[in-house]
Amino acid sequence: MNQENILIIGSNGQLGTALKLQYPNATNVDFKELDITNLEELKKFNWSRFKIILNAAAYTNVDGAETEEGRVMAWKVNAIGPKNLSIIARDNDLTLLHISTDYVFDGKINNHNEDEFFSPLSVYGSSKAAGDIIVSSLPKHYILRTSWVIGEGKNFVKTMIELGKKGINPNVVSDQIGRLTFTNELVRAIDFLINTSSIFGTYNLSNSGEEKSWADITRRIFEYMNMTNNVINVSTEEYYKDKEGIAPRPLKSTLNLSKIQSKGFKSRAWEEELIDYIKKETSS
């Protein structure tokens, strides 16, 4: 795929930032330049040189989506946005690549397959499931379903590195299980799908490696940083017990990676990627 034919939407987010690095000659836009919830604005945009839209835009504030205002925003950006992009993609014969989440599931099954029925627990998860349903009706689409994304900006790994440096022994949730997905891995998978002309459809994508709880991942972070801080296991229920407006979260988030791997994609273990990430974060 020629980079000039790629449009990155939501380019200031975690994934969007990584996509801009991968495709420096692609066109990139964020909310200010192109609001995906506004179909009239999208129709006026010049689509003629593009072949593919990489949609990294989303409303990702999971707890914010439970508020009166956030609920509307989540549905606008995560459901109406993909609907509008689907109309544009259909009318202009473009491929639409969209990103989904493990939050479309209730997290009761150990290893999620691409064809599991939706069972979202939260407003965010419901709005994302609606977006997936719409995008999947397009003939030329890829949906990459991912979990626990780590890239630029505020994220779990950075927060734990900071707590570790301050000598804090953090309480960390120990009953949510999954694997991290570094944005590098997402970008590699996107590049793989669009450059190998893979069959359209939905693909799970996280880093490979052992599934772990957030608490165990924190132990790895401290171990790799040679820190002796203790990590205190807490259940999700305990962790949020005095907090209001918290969205329910799936407890089992592990995604089965066999579909994309069977097409030839080589996954990288999250532990390896974590070591690289910590080196980068602590050297700057």
Ligand SMILES: NC(=O)c1ccc[n+]([C@@H]2O[C@H](COP(=O)([O-])OP(=O)(O)OC[C@H]3O[C@@H](n4cnc5c(N)ncnc54)[C@H](OP(=O)(O)O)[C@@H]3O)[C@@H](O)[C@H]2O)c1
């Ligand atoms: N983060 C995770 O752990 C996680 C896990 C599973 C799946 N995902 C999915 O992965 C994808 C990328 O997530 P991310 O973490 O990179 O998200 P992110 O950092 O929150 O970035 C989302 C971007 O979308 C932009 N945006 C919001 N509303 C928009 C609109 N109406 N029109 C155009 N752009 C808009 C945001 O701009 P503003 O900042 O200006 O609002 C932001 O730059 C999303 O589909 C998300 O649902 C994320």
